[in-house]
Amino acid sequence: NLRLRCTDCPDIELCPECFSAGAEIGNHRRWHGYQQVDGGLFSLWGPEAEGGWTSREEQSLLDAIEQYGFGNWEDMAAHVGASRTPQEVMEHYVTMYIHGNLGKACIPDNIPNRVTDHTCPSGGPLSPSLTTPLPPLDVTLAEQQQLGYMPLRDDYEIEYDQDAEKLISGLSVNYDDEDVEIELKRAHVDMYVRKLRERQRRKNIARDYNLV
Structure with missing residues:
Protein backbone atom coordinates (compact mmCIF):
# COMPACT_ATOMS: atom_id res chain seq x y z
CA ASN A 1 0.00 0.00 0.00
CA ILE A 107 -9.18 26.42 -18.91
CA PRO A 108 -12.17 28.64 -19.82
CA ASP A 109 -14.22 27.70 -22.87
CA ASN A 110 -14.12 31.19 -24.34
CA ILE A 111 -10.98 33.30 -23.99
CA PRO A 112 -11.76 36.98 -24.73
CA ASN A 113 -9.64 38.81 -27.28
CA ARG A 114 -7.79 41.53 -25.38
CA VAL A 115 -5.90 42.84 -28.42
CA THR A 116 -6.95 46.36 -29.43
CA ASP A 117 -6.24 47.75 -32.90
CA HIS A 118 -4.66 51.17 -32.40
CA THR A 119 -3.82 51.77 -36.04
CA CYS A 120 -5.70 54.35 -38.08
CA PRO A 121 -6.29 55.15 -41.76
CA SER A 122 -3.43 56.13 -44.02
CA GLY A 123 -1.75 59.36 -43.06
CA GLY A 124 -2.44 59.24 -39.32
CA PRO A 125 0.19 59.16 -36.57
CA LEU A 126 0.09 55.35 -36.40
CA SER A 127 -0.63 54.68 -40.04
CA PRO A 128 1.04 51.55 -41.47
CA SER A 129 2.05 53.62 -44.50
CA LEU A 130 4.54 55.52 -42.35
CA THR A 131 6.67 52.39 -41.90
CA THR A 132 6.77 51.31 -45.54
CA PRO A 133 10.10 51.85 -47.34
CA LEU A 134 10.49 55.01 -49.37
CA PRO A 135 11.21 54.80 -53.10
CA PRO A 136 14.94 54.49 -53.89
CA LEU A 137 16.87 57.69 -54.44
CA ASP A 138 18.44 58.38 -57.80
CA VAL A 139 22.02 58.69 -56.55
CA THR A 140 24.99 57.81 -58.70
CA LEU A 141 28.03 55.90 -57.50
CA ALA A 142 30.12 59.06 -57.48
CA GLU A 143 27.52 60.86 -55.40
CA GLN A 144 27.43 57.99 -52.91
CA GLN A 145 31.18 58.25 -52.53
CA GLN A 146 30.87 61.98 -51.95
CA LEU A 147 28.42 61.22 -49.16
CA GLY A 148 31.07 59.02 -47.55
CA TYR A 149 29.33 55.74 -48.39
CA MET A 150 31.44 52.89 -49.76
CA PRO A 151 28.98 50.64 -51.65
CA LEU A 152 31.41 47.79 -52.29
CA ARG A 153 32.01 47.46 -48.55
CA ASP A 154 28.50 48.54 -47.56
CA ASP A 155 30.11 50.82 -45.01
CA TYR A 156 30.89 54.46 -44.35
CA GLU A 157 34.16 56.31 -44.58
CA ILE A 158 33.30 58.28 -41.46
CA GLU A 159 31.20 56.42 -38.91
CA TYR A 160 28.72 57.91 -36.51
CA ASP A 161 30.63 58.97 -33.40
CA GLN A 162 33.94 58.30 -35.10
CA ASP A 163 35.95 58.47 -31.88
CA ALA A 164 33.83 55.94 -29.96
CA GLU A 165 36.65 53.37 -30.00
CA LYS A 166 38.77 55.64 -27.82
CA LEU A 167 36.62 54.54 -24.88
CA ILE A 168 38.12 51.04 -24.93
CA SER A 169 41.32 51.37 -26.95
CA GLY A 170 43.41 51.91 -23.83
CA LEU A 171 41.67 49.40 -21.56
CA SER A 172 43.53 46.43 -20.16
CA VAL A 173 42.66 43.87 -17.49
CA ASN A 174 45.21 43.43 -14.73
CA TYR A 175 45.18 40.81 -12.01
CA ASP A 176 45.71 43.43 -9.31
CA ASP A 177 42.83 45.69 -10.39
CA GLU A 178 40.66 46.84 -7.52
CA ASP A 179 36.89 46.53 -7.62
CA VAL A 180 36.36 50.20 -8.41
CA GLU A 181 38.78 49.95 -11.35
CA ILE A 182 36.99 46.90 -12.71
CA GLU A 183 33.61 48.61 -12.46
CA LEU A 184 35.01 51.69 -14.21
CA LYS A 185 36.29 49.57 -17.09
CA ARG A 186 32.93 47.82 -17.35
CA ALA A 187 31.25 51.20 -17.55
CA HIS A 188 33.53 52.16 -20.45
CA VAL A 189 32.65 48.95 -22.28
CA ASP A 190 28.95 49.55 -21.66
CA MET A 191 29.18 53.07 -23.08
CA TYR A 192 31.01 51.74 -26.13
CA VAL A 193 28.35 49.08 -26.73
CA ARG A 194 25.63 51.73 -26.56
CA LYS A 195 27.45 53.81 -29.17
CA LEU A 196 27.79 50.77 -31.44
CA ARG A 197 24.07 50.09 -31.17
CA GLU A 198 23.25 53.66 -32.08
CA ARG A 199 25.67 53.47 -35.01
CA GLN A 200 24.00 50.31 -36.28
CA ARG A 201 20.54 51.81 -35.80
CA ARG A 202 21.43 54.73 -38.05
CA LYS A 203 22.82 52.37 -40.68
CA ASN A 204 19.62 50.35 -40.62
CA ILE A 205 17.53 53.48 -41.11
CA ALA A 206 19.64 54.50 -44.11
CA ARG A 207 19.24 51.04 -45.68
CA ASP A 208 15.53 50.62 -44.88
CA TYR A 209 14.63 53.96 -46.44
CA ASN A 210 17.02 53.63 -49.40
CA LEU A 211 19.04 56.68 -48.43
CA VAL A 212 22.21 55.05 -49.77
Missing part, protein backbone atom coordinates in the same frame (compact mmCIF):
# COMPACT_ATOMS: atom_id res chain seq x y z
CA LEU A 2 1.04 3.58 -0.56
CA ARG A 3 2.66 5.29 2.41
CA LEU A 4 3.99 8.82 2.75
CA ARG A 5 7.14 9.17 4.83
CA CYS A 6 8.04 12.46 6.54
CA THR A 7 11.51 13.70 5.59
CA ASP A 8 11.81 15.83 8.74
CA CYS A 9 10.71 13.33 11.39
CA PRO A 10 12.28 9.87 11.87
CA ASP A 11 9.98 6.85 11.66
CA ILE A 12 6.85 8.81 10.68
CA GLU A 13 4.78 7.31 7.87
CA LEU A 14 1.19 8.21 7.03
CA CYS A 15 -1.47 6.59 4.93
CA PRO A 16 -2.96 8.71 2.13
CA GLU A 17 -6.13 9.37 4.15
CA CYS A 18 -4.23 10.72 7.18
CA PHE A 19 -1.85 12.68 4.97
CA SER A 20 -4.67 14.37 3.04
CA ALA A 21 -6.40 15.24 6.34
CA GLY A 22 -3.23 16.95 7.62
CA ALA A 23 -2.68 14.61 10.55
CA GLU A 24 -0.01 15.68 13.08
CA ILE A 25 1.65 13.19 15.43
CA GLY A 26 4.22 14.16 18.07
CA ASN A 27 6.67 16.60 16.48
CA HIS A 28 5.34 15.94 12.98
CA ARG A 29 3.62 18.88 11.27
CA ARG A 30 1.55 18.95 8.12
CA TRP A 31 3.95 21.28 6.28
CA HIS A 32 6.92 18.92 6.62
CA GLY A 33 8.44 17.46 3.49
CA TYR A 34 7.51 13.95 2.44
CA GLN A 35 8.39 11.17 0.03
CA GLN A 36 6.39 8.30 -1.41
CA VAL A 37 7.45 5.03 0.11
CA ASP A 38 6.23 2.91 -2.79
CA GLY A 39 8.33 4.92 -5.27
CA GLY A 40 5.33 6.55 -6.91
CA LEU A 41 4.07 3.49 -8.74
CA PHE A 42 0.36 4.15 -8.19
CA SER A 43 -1.83 5.84 -10.81
CA LEU A 44 -3.31 9.29 -10.31
CA TRP A 45 -6.17 8.67 -12.72
CA GLY A 46 -7.22 5.22 -11.59
CA PRO A 47 -7.13 1.89 -13.42
CA GLU A 48 -9.41 3.17 -16.18
CA ALA A 49 -6.76 5.59 -17.50
CA GLU A 50 -4.96 4.45 -20.63
CA GLY A 51 -1.22 3.88 -20.68
CA GLY A 52 -0.72 2.98 -17.03
CA TRP A 53 1.05 6.21 -16.12
CA THR A 54 2.47 6.16 -12.59
CA SER A 55 2.49 9.12 -10.23
CA ARG A 56 6.25 9.42 -10.63
CA GLU A 57 5.85 9.72 -14.40
CA GLU A 58 3.10 12.29 -13.91
CA GLN A 59 5.39 14.37 -11.71
CA SER A 60 8.19 14.14 -14.28
CA LEU A 61 5.73 15.14 -17.00
CA LEU A 62 4.66 18.27 -15.12
CA ASP A 63 8.28 19.15 -14.44
CA ALA A 64 9.04 18.71 -18.16
CA ILE A 65 6.14 20.89 -19.35
CA GLU A 66 7.36 23.65 -17.05
CA GLN A 67 10.98 23.30 -18.13
CA TYR A 68 10.64 22.73 -21.89
CA GLY A 69 7.26 24.28 -22.68
CA PHE A 70 4.21 22.94 -24.49
CA GLY A 71 5.04 21.24 -27.79
CA ASN A 72 8.62 20.10 -27.08
CA TRP A 73 7.48 16.50 -26.84
CA GLU A 74 10.84 14.89 -27.61
CA ASP A 75 12.60 16.71 -24.77
CA MET A 76 9.67 16.02 -22.48
CA ALA A 77 9.71 12.30 -23.32
CA ALA A 78 13.43 12.13 -22.56
CA HIS A 79 12.75 13.81 -19.22
CA VAL A 80 9.91 11.44 -18.32
CA GLY A 81 11.92 8.33 -19.16
CA ALA A 82 12.86 5.93 -21.90
CA SER A 83 9.60 4.01 -21.50
CA ARG A 84 7.55 6.88 -23.01
CA THR A 85 7.64 8.04 -26.62
CA PRO A 86 7.02 11.66 -27.67
CA GLN A 87 3.67 10.58 -29.14
CA GLU A 88 2.61 8.96 -25.87
CA VAL A 89 3.63 12.04 -23.89
CA MET A 90 1.67 14.35 -26.19
CA GLU A 91 -1.47 12.19 -26.20
CA HIS A 92 -1.43 11.71 -22.43
CA TYR A 93 -0.93 15.40 -21.64
CA VAL A 94 -3.57 16.58 -24.11
CA THR A 95 -6.07 13.90 -23.03
CA MET A 96 -5.68 14.16 -19.26
CA TYR A 97 -4.54 17.74 -18.62
CA ILE A 98 -6.26 19.72 -21.40
CA HIS A 99 -9.36 17.81 -22.49
CA GLY A 100 -9.77 15.97 -19.18
CA ASN A 101 -11.58 17.13 -16.05
CA LEU A 102 -8.54 19.08 -14.88
CA GLY A 103 -8.38 21.09 -18.09
CA LYS A 104 -12.14 21.68 -18.12
CA ALA A 105 -11.94 23.09 -14.60
CA CYS A 106 -8.94 25.36 -15.25
Whole structure:
Protein backbone atom coordinates (compact mmCIF):
# COMPACT_ATOMS: atom_id res chain seq x y z
CA ASN A 1 0.00 0.00 0.00
CA LEU A 2 1.04 3.58 -0.56
CA ARG A 3 2.66 5.29 2.41
CA LEU A 4 3.99 8.82 2.75
CA ARG A 5 7.14 9.17 4.83
CA CYS A 6 8.04 12.46 6.54
CA THR A 7 11.51 13.70 5.59
CA ASP A 8 11.81 15.83 8.74
CA CYS A 9 10.71 13.33 11.39
CA PRO A 10 12.28 9.87 11.87
CA ASP A 11 9.98 6.85 11.66
CA ILE A 12 6.85 8.81 10.68
CA GLU A 13 4.78 7.31 7.87
CA LEU A 14 1.19 8.21 7.03
CA CYS A 15 -1.47 6.59 4.93
CA PRO A 16 -2.96 8.71 2.13
CA GLU A 17 -6.13 9.37 4.15
CA CYS A 18 -4.23 10.72 7.18
CA PHE A 19 -1.85 12.68 4.97
CA SER A 20 -4.67 14.37 3.04
CA ALA A 21 -6.40 15.24 6.34
CA GLY A 22 -3.23 16.95 7.62
CA ALA A 23 -2.68 14.61 10.55
CA GLU A 24 -0.01 15.68 13.08
CA ILE A 25 1.65 13.19 15.43
CA GLY A 26 4.22 14.16 18.07
CA ASN A 27 6.67 16.60 16.48
CA HIS A 28 5.34 15.94 12.98
CA ARG A 29 3.62 18.88 11.27
CA ARG A 30 1.55 18.95 8.12
CA TRP A 31 3.95 21.28 6.28
CA HIS A 32 6.92 18.92 6.62
CA GLY A 33 8.44 17.46 3.49
CA TYR A 34 7.51 13.95 2.44
CA GLN A 35 8.39 11.17 0.03
CA GLN A 36 6.39 8.30 -1.41
CA VAL A 37 7.45 5.03 0.11
CA ASP A 38 6.23 2.91 -2.79
CA GLY A 39 8.33 4.92 -5.27
CA GLY A 40 5.33 6.55 -6.91
CA LEU A 41 4.07 3.49 -8.74
CA PHE A 42 0.36 4.15 -8.19
CA SER A 43 -1.83 5.84 -10.81
CA LEU A 44 -3.31 9.29 -10.31
CA TRP A 45 -6.17 8.67 -12.72
CA GLY A 46 -7.22 5.22 -11.59
CA PRO A 47 -7.13 1.89 -13.42
CA GLU A 48 -9.41 3.17 -16.18
CA ALA A 49 -6.76 5.59 -17.50
CA GLU A 50 -4.96 4.45 -20.63
CA GLY A 51 -1.22 3.88 -20.68
CA GLY A 52 -0.72 2.98 -17.03
CA TRP A 53 1.05 6.21 -16.12
CA THR A 54 2.47 6.16 -12.59
CA SER A 55 2.49 9.12 -10.23
CA ARG A 56 6.25 9.42 -10.63
CA GLU A 57 5.85 9.72 -14.40
CA GLU A 58 3.10 12.29 -13.91
CA GLN A 59 5.39 14.37 -11.71
CA SER A 60 8.19 14.14 -14.28
CA LEU A 61 5.73 15.14 -17.00
CA LEU A 62 4.66 18.27 -15.12
CA ASP A 63 8.28 19.15 -14.44
CA ALA A 64 9.04 18.71 -18.16
CA ILE A 65 6.14 20.89 -19.35
CA GLU A 66 7.36 23.65 -17.05
CA GLN A 67 10.98 23.30 -18.13
CA TYR A 68 10.64 22.73 -21.89
CA GLY A 69 7.26 24.28 -22.68
CA PHE A 70 4.21 22.94 -24.49
CA GLY A 71 5.04 21.24 -27.79
CA ASN A 72 8.62 20.10 -27.08
CA TRP A 73 7.48 16.50 -26.84
CA GLU A 74 10.84 14.89 -27.61
CA ASP A 75 12.60 16.71 -24.77
CA MET A 76 9.67 16.02 -22.48
CA ALA A 77 9.71 12.30 -23.32
CA ALA A 78 13.43 12.13 -22.56
CA HIS A 79 12.75 13.81 -19.22
CA VAL A 80 9.91 11.44 -18.32
CA GLY A 81 11.92 8.33 -19.16
CA ALA A 82 12.86 5.93 -21.90
CA SER A 83 9.60 4.01 -21.50
CA ARG A 84 7.55 6.88 -23.01
CA THR A 85 7.64 8.04 -26.62
CA PRO A 86 7.02 11.66 -27.67
CA GLN A 87 3.67 10.58 -29.14
CA GLU A 88 2.61 8.96 -25.87
CA VAL A 89 3.63 12.04 -23.89
CA MET A 90 1.67 14.35 -26.19
CA GLU A 91 -1.47 12.19 -26.20
CA HIS A 92 -1.43 11.71 -22.43
CA TYR A 93 -0.93 15.40 -21.64
CA VAL A 94 -3.57 16.58 -24.11
CA THR A 95 -6.07 13.90 -23.03
CA MET A 96 -5.68 14.16 -19.26
CA TYR A 97 -4.54 17.74 -18.62
CA ILE A 98 -6.26 19.72 -21.40
CA HIS A 99 -9.36 17.81 -22.49
CA GLY A 100 -9.77 15.97 -19.18
CA ASN A 101 -11.58 17.13 -16.05
CA LEU A 102 -8.54 19.08 -14.88
CA GLY A 103 -8.38 21.09 -18.09
CA LYS A 104 -12.14 21.68 -18.12
CA ALA A 105 -11.94 23.09 -14.60
CA CYS A 106 -8.94 25.36 -15.25
CA ILE A 107 -9.18 26.42 -18.91
CA PRO A 108 -12.17 28.64 -19.82
CA ASP A 109 -14.22 27.70 -22.87
CA ASN A 110 -14.12 31.19 -24.34
CA ILE A 111 -10.98 33.30 -23.99
CA PRO A 112 -11.76 36.98 -24.73
CA ASN A 113 -9.64 38.81 -27.28
CA ARG A 114 -7.79 41.53 -25.38
CA VAL A 115 -5.90 42.84 -28.42
CA THR A 116 -6.95 46.36 -29.43
CA ASP A 117 -6.24 47.75 -32.90
CA HIS A 118 -4.66 51.17 -32.40
CA THR A 119 -3.82 51.77 -36.04
CA CYS A 120 -5.70 54.35 -38.08
CA PRO A 121 -6.29 55.15 -41.76
CA SER A 122 -3.43 56.13 -44.02
CA GLY A 123 -1.75 59.36 -43.06
CA GLY A 124 -2.44 59.24 -39.32
CA PRO A 125 0.19 59.16 -36.57
CA LEU A 126 0.09 55.35 -36.40
CA SER A 127 -0.63 54.68 -40.04
CA PRO A 128 1.04 51.55 -41.47
CA SER A 129 2.05 53.62 -44.50
CA LEU A 130 4.54 55.52 -42.35
CA THR A 131 6.67 52.39 -41.90
CA THR A 132 6.77 51.31 -45.54
CA PRO A 133 10.10 51.85 -47.34
CA LEU A 134 10.49 55.01 -49.37
CA PRO A 135 11.21 54.80 -53.10
CA PRO A 136 14.94 54.49 -53.89
CA LEU A 137 16.87 57.69 -54.44
CA ASP A 138 18.44 58.38 -57.80
CA VAL A 139 22.02 58.69 -56.55
CA THR A 140 24.99 57.81 -58.70
CA LEU A 141 28.03 55.90 -57.50
CA ALA A 142 30.12 59.06 -57.48
CA GLU A 143 27.52 60.86 -55.40
CA GLN A 144 27.43 57.99 -52.91
CA GLN A 145 31.18 58.25 -52.53
CA GLN A 146 30.87 61.98 -51.95
CA LEU A 147 28.42 61.22 -49.16
CA GLY A 148 31.07 59.02 -47.55
CA TYR A 149 29.33 55.74 -48.39
CA MET A 150 31.44 52.89 -49.76
CA PRO A 151 28.98 50.64 -51.65
CA LEU A 152 31.41 47.79 -52.29
CA ARG A 153 32.01 47.46 -48.55
CA ASP A 154 28.50 48.54 -47.56
CA ASP A 155 30.11 50.82 -45.01
CA TYR A 156 30.89 54.46 -44.35
CA GLU A 157 34.16 56.31 -44.58
CA ILE A 158 33.30 58.28 -41.46
CA GLU A 159 31.20 56.42 -38.91
CA TYR A 160 28.72 57.91 -36.51
CA ASP A 161 30.63 58.97 -33.40
CA GLN A 162 33.94 58.30 -35.10
CA ASP A 163 35.95 58.47 -31.88
CA ALA A 164 33.83 55.94 -29.96
CA GLU A 165 36.65 53.37 -30.00
CA LYS A 166 38.77 55.64 -27.82
CA LEU A 167 36.62 54.54 -24.88
CA ILE A 168 38.12 51.04 -24.93
CA SER A 169 41.32 51.37 -26.95
CA GLY A 170 43.41 51.91 -23.83
CA LEU A 171 41.67 49.40 -21.56
CA SER A 172 43.53 46.43 -20.16
CA VAL A 173 42.66 43.87 -17.49
CA ASN A 174 45.21 43.43 -14.73
CA TYR A 175 45.18 40.81 -12.01
CA ASP A 176 45.71 43.43 -9.31
CA ASP A 177 42.83 45.69 -10.39
CA GLU A 178 40.66 46.84 -7.52
CA ASP A 179 36.89 46.53 -7.62
CA VAL A 180 36.36 50.20 -8.41
CA GLU A 181 38.78 49.95 -11.35
CA ILE A 182 36.99 46.90 -12.71
CA GLU A 183 33.61 48.61 -12.46
CA LEU A 184 35.01 51.69 -14.21
CA LYS A 185 36.29 49.57 -17.09
CA ARG A 186 32.93 47.82 -17.35
CA ALA A 187 31.25 51.20 -17.55
CA HIS A 188 33.53 52.16 -20.45
CA VAL A 189 32.65 48.95 -22.28
CA ASP A 190 28.95 49.55 -21.66
CA MET A 191 29.18 53.07 -23.08
CA TYR A 192 31.01 51.74 -26.13
CA VAL A 193 28.35 49.08 -26.73
CA ARG A 194 25.63 51.73 -26.56
CA LYS A 195 27.45 53.81 -29.17
CA LEU A 196 27.79 50.77 -31.44
CA ARG A 197 24.07 50.09 -31.17
CA GLU A 198 23.25 53.66 -32.08
CA ARG A 199 25.67 53.47 -35.01
CA GLN A 200 24.00 50.31 -36.28
CA ARG A 201 20.54 51.81 -35.80
CA ARG A 202 21.43 54.73 -38.05
CA LYS A 203 22.82 52.37 -40.68
CA ASN A 204 19.62 50.35 -40.62
CA ILE A 205 17.53 53.48 -41.11
CA ALA A 206 19.64 54.50 -44.11
CA ARG A 207 19.24 51.04 -45.68
CA ASP A 208 15.53 50.62 -44.88
CA TYR A 209 14.63 53.96 -46.44
CA ASN A 210 17.02 53.63 -49.40
CA LEU A 211 19.04 56.68 -48.43
CA VAL A 212 22.21 55.05 -49.77
